[in-house]
Amino acid sequence: MLPALREKCGVVAVYAPGEDVARIAFFGLHALQHRGQESAGIATANGRTIYLKTGMGLVSQVFDEDDLSYLPGRFAIGHTRYSTTGASRAENAQPFRVSGPNGELALGHNGNIVNAEELRDDLLAQGVGFTTGSDSEVVAQMLAHAPGLDWKERWAHVMRRLNGSYCLAVITPEAVMVARDPMGNRPLCLGRLDGAGWIVASESCALDHIGAQYIREVEPGEVVYIDDEGLQSLRPVEPERQAFCIFEYIYFSRPDSVIDGKLVYPLRMALGRELAKEHPAPDADVVIGVPDSATPAALGFAQASGIPFAEGLVKNRYVGRTFIQPDQRLREIGVHLKFNPLRDVLDGKRIVLVEDSIVRATTTTRVIQMIRNAGAREVHMRVTSPPITHPCFYGIDMGTRWELIAANHTVEEIREHIGADSLGYLSEEGLVSAVRTTENKACLACFNGRYPTPAPLQMDKLAMEPVEEDGGAPAPLLRYPLPLRRV
Secondary structure (H helix, E strand, C coil): CCCCCCCCEEEEEEECCCCCHHHHHHHHHHHCHHHCCCEEEEEEECCCCEEEEEEECCHHHHCCHHHHHCCCCCEEEEEEECCCCCCCCHHHCCCEEEEECCEEEEEEEEEEECCHHHHHHHHHHCCCCCCCCCHHHHHHHHHHHCCCCCHHHHHHHHHHHCCEEEEEEEEECCEEEEEECCCCCCCCEEEEECCCEEEEECCHHHHHHCCCEEEEECCCCCEEEEECCEEEEECCCCCCCCCEECHHHHHHCCCCCEECCEEHHHHHHHHHHHHHHHCCCCCCCEEEECCCCCHHHHHHHHHHHCCCECCCEEECCCCCCCCCCCCHHHHHHHHHHCEEECHHHHCCCEEEEEECCCCCCHHHHHHHHHHHHCCCCEEEEEECCCCCCCCCCCCCCCCCHHHCHHHHCCHHHHHHHHCCCEEEECCHHHHHHHCCCCHHHEECHHHHCCCCCCCCCCCCCCCCCCCECCCCCECCCCCCCCCCCEC
């Protein structure tokens, strides 16, 4: 339940000679804004130099016309971030630019590297310095220092050592590259730009916004290398068992994106239909969804159950996307800053409330109380995912296991805690069936603890951040002697 579940990140990569690549990357990132609102950045290259601009905030807050005009070239990568490793601060905004024996490069990363601390220690022992506490900078430095005669050999060296989830967008002065981890945990797709150019993005909706033609997904374990000679598909490592993050279907991806050849919107409706079969509410008067991700599922539940659908909550989509913090009076209002109930829809009704997930249950409890205060007689909670019992180590910020309410309480205890009249979660089998996949192709670890790669007992997203000294200021980091050319 939002806001406990946070998006991951979004990446784009562009090759478009003769075009304004920074502008293309900007609008690609704008379409991926839902994947992260903490920071954004674009790097471009013209065959000689890499240009970089990053900043805190939304894509439209970080860039203006002047910024884009100072990002020339025919190659570009872009990134919009929600932090899963490293603090939310300007120094951790991506892309990261580094330099090493393999030259200068910049990198943007969607995902999370489980063994980043170990890899960072190895690089520190080699004399490589770091400016941030991000796992993404670790990957960038690994690529800049990787042994090998060509990029296929260097990628092979790096990808064999990485444990975790990653879609990477990398730019050098002469080329742009993207890579997807061997288990295919994150989405990444390839598109054509007016015959001569290419674009790669986390989701196909970014291609639609700039008029690109969807070609295919980047395959698990694949590296796509694009330069003036054309596009090459490198296969530096063999794919492992596939483990696509099933939360992309439930919540993260935009409903107008295509994943594995399937449009997300009807899959979310199917989640609601399956939920109505498993946990009917025959005496209810109306079905509502917690906007926006649960709205298609609520429609599916209504269709399958025959109970009318209505919009019972209006969402303020801009809450959480500002640096202006509410004062104490507004904090006490709490969930009303984000949702406003439609009393005429709810008053005197028995409500089926459909949501995509419950993590800590704090917001869920407040939403149910808000609906009751608007006059609802009963509230029957239905959730389009199974109980979340284990933390994610691959890029979703769920917190620690002791923070997950379903890891420590039964369904009946959760129902009582949130104040619902009944509570039903979708089963793992129902989830897999609704999104038309199989268990051996999806990652369900947050529901069952069966992680697709070796995972630690717990991770700290700030583990590689500098420790604060007595005065409260961060201790100095070991810095690599590279002057950054920021716009």
